[in-house]
Amino acid sequence: MADPGRKRACIVGIGETKYGRDKGAAHTNLGLQLEASIKAISDAGLTRRDIDGVMPFQGLANAEEIVANLGCDKVRFAATVAMGGASPVGSLALAADVLAAGRANAILIPAGWAAFSGPRTRELVLDPARLPGGVIANDYYFPHGYTAPMQWYAVMAQRHMYEFGTKREHLGAVAVAMRKHAQLNPNAVMRGRPMTMADYLASPMLADPYKMLDCCIETDGAAAFVVTTEERARDLGKPIVRVEAAAAAQPHPADEITNRKNIFETGLGRAAPEAFGRAGVRHADLDFAMIYDCFTFELIHQIEELGLCKRGEGGPFVEGGRIELGGELPINTHGGLLSEAHVVGMNHVVEAVRQLRGDCGARQVANAELGVVTGWGDFGDGSVAILARG
Amino acid sequence: MASLTAVGADEIGSKGTGDEFYAWCARGELRLRRCNACREWCHVPRVTCPDCASTDWTWEPVKGTGRLYTWTVVHRAMHPAFMGDVPYAVVVVELDEGPRIVSGMVDCPIEALEMEMPVEVVFERSDRWGDRVLPRFRRTAGGPSGKAKGAR
Numbered sequence: 001m002a003d004p005g006r007k008r009a010c011i012v013g014i015g016e017t018k019y020g021r022d023k024g025a026a027h028t029n030l031g032l033q034l035e036a037s038i039k040a041i042s043d044a045g046l047t048r049r050d051i052d053g054v055m056p057f058q059g060l061a062n063a064e065e066i067v068a069n070l071g072c073d074k075v076r077f078a079a080t081v082a083m084g085g086a087s088p089v090g091s092l093a094l095a096a097d098v099l100a101a102g103r104a105n106a107i108l109i110p111a112g113w114a115a116f117s118g119p120r121t122r123e124l125v126l127d128p129a130r131l132p133g134g135v136i137a138n139d140y141y142f143p144h145g146y147t148a149p150m151q152w153y154a155v156m157a158q159r160h161m162y163e164f165g166t167k168r169e170h171l172g173a174v175a176v177a178m179r180k181h182a183q184l185n186p187n188a189v190m191r192g193r194p195m196t197m198a199d200y201l202a203s204p205m206l207a208d209p210y211k212m213l214d215c216c217i218e219t220d221g222a223a224a225f226v227v228t229t230e231e232r233a234r235d236l237g238k239p240i241v242r243v244e245a246a247a248a249a250q251p252h253p254a255d256e257i258t259n260r261k262n263i264f265e266t267g268l269g270r271a272a273p274e275a276f277g278r279a280g281v282r283h284a285d286l287d288f289a290m291i292y293d294c295f296t297f298e299l300i301h302q303i304e305e306l307g308l309c310k311r312g313e314g315g316p317f318v319e320g321g322r323i324e325l326g327g328e329l330p331i332n333t334h335g336g337l338l339s340e341a342h343v344v345g346m347n348h349v350v351e352a353v354r355q356l357r358g359d360c361g362a363r364q365v366a367n368a369e370l371g372v373v374t375g376w377g378d379f380g381d382g383s384v385a386i387l388a389r390g
Numbered sequence: 391m392a393s394l395t396a397v398g399a400d401e402i403g404s405k406g407t408g409d410e411f412y413a414w415c416a417r418g419e420l421r422l423r424r425c426n427a428c429r430e431w432c433h434v435p436r437v438t439c440p441d442c443a444s445t446d447w448t449w450e451p452v453k454g455t456g457r458l459y460t461w462t463v464v465h466r467a468m469h470p471a472f473m474g475d476v477p478y479a480v481v482v483v484e485l486d487e488g489p490r491i492v493s494g495m496v497d498c499p500i501e502a503l504e505m506e507m508p509v510e511v512v513f514e515r516s517d518r519w520g521d522r523v524l525p526r527f528r529r530t531a532g533g534p535s536g537k538a539k540g541a542r
Contacts, residue, residue, distance in 0.1 A: 135408070136434050138408070138519075139407075139408030139411070139412075139434070140408070140434050140491075140492055141492055142469070142519040143516060143518065143519040143520065143522060143524055144480055144492055144493055144494045144524065145464060145467065145469070145471075145472040145475060145478055145480055145494065145518065145519075146480045146492050147467075147468050147469040147472070148468035148469070150468065151462050151464060151468065151480055154462035155460045155461060155462050155480070155482055156460070158460045158461060158462060159459065159460035159505075162460070162505045204465070204466070205463075205465045206464075206465055206466045207462045207463070207464050207465065207466070207468075208462055208463040208464075208465070209462075210462075253440065256434055258482045258490045258491075258492055259433065259434070259489060259490050263459075263460070
């Protein structure tokens with residue numbers, strides 16, 4: 001290990017609500033997160049009074065109301081990492097440091113939303129003040145109809161296709177793989193709705209090159225996990241899932257997506273070498289990857305940024321079933337944001353823990369011992385955690 | 391949590407440097423911020439120079455020519471203000487001076503979009519998001535070739 005003396009954190013509890021798309025549901029962001037939190041605390045074998053840290057997702061529920069509802073009366077650490085979809089893994093990275101510093105003993109990280117029955121994701125960004133660099137989006141993006149994540153990221157995908165020959169079928173291979181995995185996941189919203197490459201190619205164009213089936217789904221649901229010290233984790237009697245290293249970074253500039261010296265630069269490109277270096281593991285050692293798949297190209301892009309292949313080679317990387325179960329590196333065995341549910345990447349962390357515990361049933365990666373989880377948010381913020389069975 | 395409702399047109403006025411940028415556009419000039427200390431161009435305009443942190447800068451005219459760096463064609467608007475415009479292209483133009491600028495095309499069918507195509511600025515009034523004169527781009531007539539393809 002690169003830093004054997006360092007205290008490592010462990011994920012000891014996971015919880016998820018049912019993921020769904022029911023227009024008549026009466027879910028609230030808070031209610032969903034409380035349900036997931038209670039499950040995660042119970043799964044850890046802890047009680048609410050053991051939780052002394054909480055790190056909620058920005059804008060979906062605040063620490064005070066979560067803590068008050070759960071009856072956690074010993075909280076001494078509360079913080080929110082503001083990196084959009086990179087926040088859950090970014091929070092895990094910060095939580096590991098906070099635990100190592102002794103500022104808390106057991107940290108709850110919840111997130112979730114009623115993104116189908118409540119305000120839809122596409123409506124959440126109508127107010128550019130909510131965006132990173134909100135004034136920039138208001139003044140220079142929105143007047144030209146450049147108003148949504150699908151469109152912001154589409155221009156990167158388009159340039160990648162031009163510079164590196166990334167093909168439509170590469171994007172499709174990601175969508176098809178995610179859907180295939182979802183068929184093995186009872187909680188996946190797209191279970192029972194298999195999809196072929198022909199289905200993918202026939203789906204309507206929304207923001208070229210993104211078709212409808214390149215896009216994540218809007219769903220109701222929440223997930224939570226509990227992080228504690230390795231010492232404490234060993235007392236709890238659960239299989240150990242250790243955070244070997246975790247890191248987060250922003251691209252430069254982080255508030256404007258078209259003017260980076262290299263348009264493909266992301267936060268993950270800097271966070272990944274840091275995390276792999278500190279963990280002292282090689283890419284070839286990974287048994288699986290859970291990659292934030294808000295859109296198909298973003299998964300391909302992050303394969304490159306993680307260092308799994310060179311920049312420009314992410315398209316060929318996803319060919320031939322390599323990222324599917326049974327392939328060389330299974331990615332998003334739960335179906336991801338594209339086919340399980342959009343739980344802002346929380347579900348990627350939960351699935352990684354399940355794989356390392358050996359609890360994935362029909363979609364279990366044989367002898368899974370080491371995996372990586374990423375987060376992608378806002379205009380290219382990145383986070384990454386390397387998790388190992390203890 | 392911020393408002394989840396659409397922002398009304400009366401709330402759209404810039405809180406940054408946008409009003410100055412668009413005031414030049416209204417006069418038919420594309421000007422970018424240029425640092426007087428290190429002479430770097432900056433778009434989007436910022437308070438300090440990202441290259442040297444100087445606050446000494448000028449709104450300096452650019453040639454208004456560049457190449458089509460990338461784009462997306464929007465077939466389904468994600469904001470109600472643009473629903474009547476689909477399909478429309480959002481383009482990123484790399485200006486000859488270096489900075490890239492988000493814009494849209496004028497007099498260019500979407501099938502004619504080509505990477506590295508030479509383009510030049512035109513000014514067009516739009517009320518889709520506030521009421522402003524926007525810098526838009528058109529294909530450079532008989533202009534120099536882009537890297538990928540000859541001029542059309």
